[in-house]
Amino acid sequence: MTQKTPLPDGYREMFSGYPDCINVLQLQQMLSIGRNKAYELLKTEQIKHRRIGKSYIIPKIYVIEYLLGNI
Secondary structure, three states, X not given: OOOOOOOOHHHHHOOOOOOXXXXXXXXXXXXXXXXXXXXXXXXXXXXXXXXXXXXXXXXHHHHHHHHHHOO
């Protein structure tokens, strides 16, 4: 298991109006993207997630990591 560096303090406030784990609809709202793009990001594992049944559970931290890596 690799050690990840913690995010800078300022990013704790990023998306503070969202819960710690989000769904696909919330992902779309956070990134201002459509449904197809949201599922593409998940299926290509650009944003880490877990599947529980048919639902995607996405930790908010992985959305922030995705944004920081794609600036």
